[in-house]
Amino acid sequence: MYLVKVYVMYKDSILDPQGEAVKGAIHRLGYLAVEEVRIGKYFEMKLSKSDADIEKQVNEICDKLLANVNMESYRYEIVEEK
Amino acid sequence: MYLVKVYVMYKDSILDPQGEAVKGAIHRLGYLAVEEVRIGKYFEMKLSKSDADIEKQVNEICDKLLANVNMESYRYEIVEEK
Numbered sequence: 001m002y003l004v005k006v007y008v009m010y011k012d013s014i015l016d017p018q019g020e021a022v023k024g025a026i027h028r029l030g031y032l033a034v035e036e037v038r039i040g041k042y043f044e045m046k047l048s049k050s051d052a053d054i055e056k057q058v059n060e061i062c063d064k065l066l067a068n069v070n071m072e073s074y075r076y077e078i079v080e081e082k
Numbered sequence: 083m084y085l086v087k088v089y090v091m092y093k094d095s096i097l098d099p100q101g102e103a104v105k106g107a108i109h110r111l112g113y114l115a116v117e118e119v120r121i122g123k124y125f126e127m128k129l130s131k132s133d134a135d136i137e138k139q140v141n142e143i144c145d146k147l148l149a150n151v152n153m154e155s156y157r158y159e160i161v162e163e164k
């Protein structure tokens with residue numbers, strides 16, 4: 001079994017209005033040290049072991065489904081579990 | 083400057099219908115090795131350095147704003163940057 005953790009974020013060049021809104025809310029709570037907030041998505045997938053190349057599969061799933069590669073970048077970690 | 087990475091996930095006891103829907107879509111693409119998908123939120127915050135206790139601030143921001151502690155659990159990493 002593999003545990004795959006995928007992080008999807010807007011690219012730096014893309015504005016993140018949701019993050020700006022959360023930053024405003026954090027400031028109104030009084031935490032003025034927070035200078036920037038960006039919001040992304042986080043996916044945890046469990047994959048059964050197979051002969052297929054797991055990195056290739058994860059790349060394809062991210063490109064086709066989990067991330068909009070025009071606006072978002074992604075990275076992932078693969079953890080092997082018993 | 084600190085970079086704080088916050089991961090918010092539904093607790094294991096809470097159903098994640100969005101994750102189930104994504105799993106269905108992944109299966110329809112032909113990746114049948116994927117057995118479970120859970121979706122969470124990912125926040126990156128930049129905090130300026132101050133005398134205040136950064137862990138305390140981050141805990142408070144998560145409890146009050148970023149996570150619904152009844153249904154969600156969170157974890158975070160704090161990275162010190164120059």
